[in-house]
Amino acid sequence: LLGLGHVGSAIAALALARPAALERTVSITCALVRDPGARVRQPGVPLTTNPRDVFEGGPEVIVEVIGGLDPARSLVLEALDRRIPVVTANKSLLARHGNELLTAARQAGVPLRYEASVIAGVPFLDTLARRPLASSLSSLSGILNGTSNYILSEMERGSDYRAALAEAQRRGFAEPDPSKDVEGIDALEKLTILLRQFTASDVSPDAIEVTGITRVSREDLVHARELGGVIKPVVHASWSGHEIDAFAGPAWVPRTHPLASLSGPTNGMRLCDGAGTALCFTGPGAGPRVTAITVLDDVIEATRGGWAPSPATGRARVSAPATRWLVRARGREPRPDVTSFGDRLASCGVGIERVSVGDACGRGTAWLLTHPCSRDRVEAAASTLAAAAGCDAFVLRTLEP
Amino acid sequence: LLGLGHVGSAIAALALARPAALERTVSITCALVRDPGARVRQPGVPLTTNPRDVFEGGPEVIVEVIGGLDPARSLVLEALDRRIPVVTANKSLLARHGNELLTAARQAGVPLRYEASVIAGVPFLDTLARRPLASSLSSLSGILNGTSNYILSEMERGSDYRAALAEAQRRGFAEPDPSKDVEGIDALEKLTILLRQFTASDVSPDAIEVTGITRVSREDLVHARELGGVIKPVVHASWSGHEIDAFAGPAWVPRTHPLASLSGPTNGMRLCDGAGTALCFTGPGAGPRVTAITVLDDVIEATRGGWAPSPATGRARVSAPATRWLVRARGREPRPDVTSFGDRLASCGVGIERVSVGDACGRGTAWLLTHPCSRDRVEAAASTLAAAAGCDAFVLRTLEP
Numbered sequence: 001l002l003g004l005g006h007v008g009s010a011i012a013a014l015a016l017a018r019p020a021a022l023e024r025t026v027s028i029t030c031a032l033v034r035d036p037g038a039r040v041r042q043p044g045v046p047l048t049t050n051p052r053d054v055f056e057g058g059p060e061v062i063v064e065v066i067g068g069l070d071p072a073r074s075l076v077l078e079a080l081d082r083r084i085p086v087v088t089a090n091k092s093l094l095a096r097h098g099n100e101l102l103t104a105a106r107q108a109g110v111p112l113r114y115e116a117s118v119i120a121g122v123p124f125l126d127t128l129a130r131r132p133l134a135s136s137l138s139s140l141s142g143i144l145n146g147t148s149n150y151i152l153s154e155m156e157r158g159s160d161y162r163a164a165l166a167e168a169q170r171r172g173f174a175e176p177d178p179s180k181d182v183e184g185i186d187a188l189e190k191l192t193i194l195l196r197q198f199t200a201s202d203v204s205p206d207a208i209e210v211t212g213i214t215r216v217s218r219e220d221l222v223h224a225r226e227l228g229g230v231i232k233p234v235v236h237a238s239w240s241g242h243e244i245d246a247f248a249g250p251a252w253v254p255r256t257h258p259l260a261s262l263s264g265p266t267n268g269m270r271l272c273d274g275a276g277t278a279l280c281f282t283g284p285g286a287g288p289r290v291t292a293i294t295v296l297d298d299v300i301e302a303t304r305g306g307w308a309p310s311p312a313t314g315r316a317r318v319s320a321p322a323t324r325w326l327v328r329a330r331g332r333e334p335r336p337d338v339t340s341f342g343d344r345l346a347s348c349g350v351g352i353e354r355v356s357v358g359d360a361c362g363r364g365t366a367w368l369l370t371h372p373c374s375r376d377r378v379e380a381a382a383s384t385l386a387a388a389a390g391c392d393a394f395v396l397r398t399l400e401p
Numbered sequence: 402l403l404g405l406g407h408v409g410s411a412i413a414a415l416a417l418a419r420p421a422a423l424e425r426t427v428s429i430t431c432a433l434v435r436d437p438g439a440r441v442r443q444p445g446v447p448l449t450t451n452p453r454d455v456f457e458g459g460p461e462v463i464v465e466v467i468g469g470l471d472p473a474r475s476l477v478l479e480a481l482d483r484r485i486p487v488v489t490a491n492k493s494l495l496a497r498h499g500n501e502l503l504t505a506a507r508q509a510g511v512p513l514r515y516e517a518s519v520i521a522g523v524p525f526l527d528t529l530a531r532r533p534l535a536s537s538l539s540s541l542s543g544i545l546n547g548t549s550n551y552i553l554s555e556m557e558r559g560s561d562y563r564a565a566l567a568e569a570q571r572r573g574f575a576e577p578d579p580s581k582d583v584e585g586i587d588a589l590e591k592l593t594i595l596l597r598q599f600t601a602s603d604v605s606p607d608a609i610e611v612t613g614i615t616r617v618s619r620e621d622l623v624h625a626r627e628l629g630g631v632i633k634p635v636v637h638a639s640w641s642g643h644e645i646d647a648f649a650g651p652a653w654v655p656r657t658h659p660l661a662s663l664s665g666p667t668n669g670m671r672l673c674d675g676a677g678t679a680l681c682f683t684g685p686g687a688g689p690r691v692t693a694i695t696v697l698d699d700v701i702e703a704t705r706g707g708w709a710p711s712p713a714t715g716r717a718r719v720s721a722p723a724t725r726w727l728v729r730a731r732g733r734e735p736r737p738d739v740t741s742f743g744d745r746l747a748s749c750g751v752g753i754e755r756v757s758v759g760d761a762c763g764r765g766t767a768w769l770l771t772h773p774c775s776r777d778r779v780e781a782a783a784s785t786l787a788a789a790a791g792c793d794a795f796v797l798r799t800l801e802p
Contacts, residue, residue, distance in 0.1 A: 014534075021533040122680050123535055127528040130705075131698035132422040133415075134524055258683070261662060268681075277691060279523050279684035280669075282659070290678060297532035304531075305706065 001031040002054065002075055003066035004039055004047070006172075007089060010288035011063060011295050012045045026299060029057035032066075032075075051075060055082055061302045063295060064088040073097050080104040080112065085302040089116035089291055095189035099202045102311040111302045112309075116294040118144060118190045119267045121284035123294060126301070128271075129197060129309035137198050138274045139238035141257075141399055144190040146265035146285035147174040147181035148213045148233035152250070153263040156221050156230070161214070173265045173286060183212035184233070188248040191235040194269075197309060201242040201316035209320040209375070211249030215394060219360040220328060223367035226356040227326070229254045232262070234399050238321070242314040245321035251397040252326040252369070259399070324353065324398040325378045327368045328360070329391045336364035337389070344388055345370065348381035369398070402432040403455065403476055404467035405440055405448070407573075408490060411689035412464060412696050413446045427700060430458035433467075433476075452476055456483055462703045464696060465489040474498050481505040481513065486703040490517035490692055496590035500603045503712040512703045513710075517695040519545060519591045520668045522685035524695060527702070529672075530598060530710035538599050539675045540639035542658075542800055545591040547666035547686035548575040548582035549614045549634035553651070554664040557622050557631070562615070574666045574687060584613035585634070589649040592636040595670075598710060602643040602717035610721040610776070612650030616795060620761040621729060624768035627757040628727070630655045633663070635800050639722070643715045646722035652798040653727040653770070660800070725754065725799040726771045726779045729761070730792045737765035738790070745789055746771065749782030770799070 001008050008031065015026040030046040032054050033039050039047060048054065051071075054062065055078065062079040064086060066072045072093045079086050081104065088094070094101070094117050105112035115123050119142075128135045143149050147168050154164035165182070168174035180186045185205075192205045213233055224231045229252045237246035253260045258280050262268045267285030272278045284290045327350075329341045335357075342352045351371035359365050370378060375395075382393035402409050409432065416427040431447040433455050434440050440448060449455065452472075455463065456479065463480040465487060467473045473494045480487050482505065489495070495502070495518050506513035516524050520543075529536045544550050548569050555565035566583070569575040581587045589611045596604045614634050625632045630653045638647035654661045659681050663669045668686030673679045685691045728751075730742045736758075743753045752772035760766050771779060776796075783794035 019534060019537065021537045023533070121678060123528050123532055124525075127524050130702055131524055132424070132701060133420060133694040133698045136420065136422045258662075261659075275690070277522060277685055279682070281680070281682055283680035284678055289676070293534040297534045300533060301531055304708070307705070 001028055002062060002064045002072070004031045004033050004045070005065065005067070006288045007291050008065040009042070010292035011065065012042055014292045014296055016042070016044045022300065024300070026296060029059045030054055051078070055079065055084070059084060061085045061087055061299045063299065064090055065295070066090070067092070069093055069096060076101055077104055080108045080110060083108050083110050085111045087113045087295055087298040087302055089114065089120065089295055091117045091186065091189040091193065095192040095205050098193060098196055099311050102309060105308040106311060109306050111305070111307055113298040113302050115298050116291045118193055119269060119281065119283060119285050120287070120294050121290040122281045123297065124281050125197065130307070135198060136273060137271050138240070139272045140194060140198065140269060141234060141236045141259060142269035143232055143259050143262050143267050144235055144269070144285065145181050145187040145233055146267055147178060148187070149262065149267070150265045151182070152213060152216065152221065152231060152233060155218050160218065172288070182214055184210040184248050187233060187235050191237065191246065191248050195237055195244060195246065195316065196312050199239045199242060199244060199316060200310070200313045201244065202312040202314070203244065203316040203318060207316070207318040209247040209249070213250045216250050216396070217360060219358060219365065220367070220396070223356040223358055224252050224326065227252070227354050227367065227369050230260050231396065232259055232399070234259060236399055242316050244316050244318045246318055247320055247397060249397060251399045253399045254401055257399060257401055320375050322372045322374050323400060324372050325370045326396040326398060327370060327378065327382055328365060328394045329368065329385055330360050330363050330365040332390045333364050334359065334362070336366040338366045340389060341366050341368065341385060341391070344385040345381045348377070348384050349373065350378055350381040402429055403463060403465045403473070405432045405434050405446070406466065406468070407689045408692050409466040410443070411693035412466065413443055415693045415697055417443070417445045423701065425701070427697060430460045431455055452479070456480065456485070460485060462486045462488055462700045464700065465491055466696070467491070468493070470494055470497060477502055478505055481509045481511060484509050484511050486512045488514045488696055488699040488703055490515065490521065490696055492518045492587065492590040492594065496593040496606050499594060499597055500712050503710060506709040507712060510707050512706070512708055514699040514703050516699050517692045519594055520670060520682065520684060520686050521688070521695050522691040523682045524698065525682050526598065531708070536599060537674060538672050539641070540673045541595060541599065541670060542635060542637045542660060543670035544633055544660055544663050544668050545636055545670070545686065546582050546588040546634055547668055548579060549588070550663065550668070551666045552583070553614060553617065553622065553632060553634060556619050561619065573689070583615055585611040585649050588634060588636050592638065592647065592649050596638055596645060596647065596717065597713050600640045600643060600645060600717060601711070601714045602645065603713040603715070604645065604717040604719060608717070608719040610648040610650070614651045617651050617797070618761060620759060620766065621768070621797070624757040624759055625653050625727065628653070628755050628768065628770050631661050632797065633660055633800070635660065637800055643717050645717050645719045647719055648721055648798060650798060652800045654800045655802055658800060658802055721776050723773045723775050724801060725773050727797040727799060728769045728771060728779065728783055729766060729795045729797070730769065730786055731761050731764050731766040733791045734765050735760065735763070737767040739767045741790060742767050742769065742786060742792070745786040746782045749778070749785050750774065751779055751782040
């Protein structure tokens with residue numbers, strides 16, 4: 001075990017409980033930690049601060065749950081170089097250095113498994129990596145961050161952002177520093193992992209548009225509903241070869257979309273092929289117990305043989321798609337001048353499909369659902385509107401069905 | 402290829418189209434058919450009527466898509482005996498003889514794959530068979546027959562049973578003889594396959610309660626909706642060791658249940674573990690193209706090695722569960738005497754939770770949602786009601802959340 005935090009401890013506890021379902025006993029040769037004094041000692045889990053103890057203790061599989069990029073990257077590379085199979089749940093590492101690691105695994109002929117990195121409770125990554133025809137897809141949409149989905153779901157039910165975040169932390173979905181969750185980075189990293197697999201392209205997370213949920217208000221959720229949808233923290237991508245349209249961030253989702261009904265910490269993903277066939281997977285996205293189950297199943301699979309997914313074969317070219325937008329325009333007066341708002345946007349080439357009117361912080365506000373256009377265009381239009389009508393304007397993407 | 406019907410032809414056409422996603426070319430050594438004159442000849446698909454030509458033609462994998470029990474069973478056993486990997490999509494064969502085939506595959510040390518047998522478009526059976534902890538489940542619910550789901554969805558939208566069935570046949574979901582679909586046998590067979598895998602029990606389909614959708618009327622669907630749900634063709638099972646509660650048939654499903662929103666030919670399954678974790682998989686359940694994709698992916702996997710799921714280790718003891726029921730009581734008068742209906746049922750020990758009133762065929766009818774009880778009890782109560790009040794009564798299970 002590399003790392004013995006929440007997830008590492010849950011893995012150790014599950015392995016040591018010897019679940020009846022496991023045909024083989026899983027024992028832990030040792031756990032690498034930075035500060036043994038800071039860890040509660042578990043019988044059966046020898047601690048060390050020296051990576052050499054891990055590599056030379058004869059482990060059949062190395063499990064990396066340190067998190068972050070370093071030293072996780074160099075430890076995983078060393079394990080693969082020593083031909084020791086690796087299981088990891090580290091999204092950041094896979095998003096940033098996945099192709100290097102897959103290449104190393106391929107060269108060493110040993111498995112590298114990371115089923116827990118995306119929708120931790122639902123095994124599908126390896127299944128699809130093994131199945132070339134089921135993986136011949138053209139688009140995906142998903143809710144990949146449980147903390148954000150939980151917070152927006154609670155805000156839908158009337159909670160405010162801070163209370164919902166505090167409750168997510170109390171329940172163990174959100175980290176003490178929740179910025180990677182609420183700013184969309186966690187979902188972005190998972191999207192990067194999926195895109196590498198489904199497009200065979202090496203994708204940099206930095207190339208993908210990402211926004212967080214922190215600017216979404218309770219009023220936005222209410223008026224999203226009046227417009228026939230719900231605001232969800234999504235990822236979306238469509239592709240042809242190495243050309244990818246993608247974004248990660250909160251979006252207005254039509255109520256009939258399969259992702260619209262996923263609430264609380266539940267994650268889900270919808271995969272579509274060119275013929276219109278759609279598969280959905282939903283389940284728990286995170287949590288120490290769920291992650292420990294998936295990691296230990298990966299350990300069992302890693303002992304079966306040398307399979308690892310292929311590294312990417314090309315470099316992705318990523319753009320942000322044209323979508324419809326939800327524009328929130330908050331004026332100075334108690335009642336918004338919807339006609340004028342709509343005219344200003346239309347004059348900038350942004351057509352309006354539907355409008356919901358209300359107030360936000362005592363000021364007349366309109367929520368306008370636009371026709372599809374680029375982010376540049378809607379942001380230019382929103383700036384023009386803000387300057388001319390004294391509005392403040394906020395834009396949010398939509399997820400098309 | 403054993404068999405060259407709709408599915409067999411789709412597999413041949415897909416293989417011969419050489420999809421770019423396949424790293425290896427798949428060629429067809431020969432296809433076993435009963436009457437070569439009855440088949441449209443495809444270039445690249447030599448036909449034979451002699452099984453010996455198939456076995457001795459040096460195939461790397463044998464694909465069984467004849468359907469039915471015989472000669473499919475003996476041909477698959479012969480292939481395994483000759484240590485040739487087998488891929489099949491044959492639910493009936495797997496439901497009735499799956500344990501015998503799995504045992505033969507295990508003894509021969511060759512793969513037996515049947516991913517297309519349950520929710521043909523969604524690969525999950527093998528994934529879960531490989532993952533002992535993710536497979537430590539305690540219940541499942543599913544919509545496993547696309548024809549029945551399509552028919553009830555169309556009836557919801559105002560179509561009548563015959564027109565919906567004819568349309569399903571026109572679109573290729575339903576067989577020319579749809580009785581296995583509409584009488585619930587197809588879903589029952591799939592449930593049997595799932596139960597063998599998840600409970601490690603050999604389950605006979607004959608031990609499981611099964612009902613068809615043919616007695617469900619449009620009025621039932623309307624009043625199911627008034628009671629806050631929808632009637633869906635489901636399977637449900639919960640278990641502890643080899644003790645299983647299970648049924649297959651149409652059931653009233655609360656609107657908030659994840660299966661309630663699956664309409665048309667879409668299939669789906671919800672798997673729950675003892676800790677309340679739920680995974681869902683949804684996607685197309687049948688169709689030649691989708692089945693061909695899954696079968697060919699299985700062929701690719703079968704060439705990778707000798708993995709096959711374990712045969713069952715025990716014999717299942719199956720009961721029908723106590724659930725709530727939807728009782729349709731159609732009286733003689735234009736207005737139903739709901740109070741009397743409820744009193745009669747209550748006097749037989751069947752409590753009533755909610756009622757919706759209307760008419761069916763011009764006669765006053767009540768739809769009563771009961772408290773949980775056994776089938777024996779609700780059927781005895783319905784008979785008592787029918788005899789005393791001159792009703793005809795029909796009962797339908799509910800799917801609990």
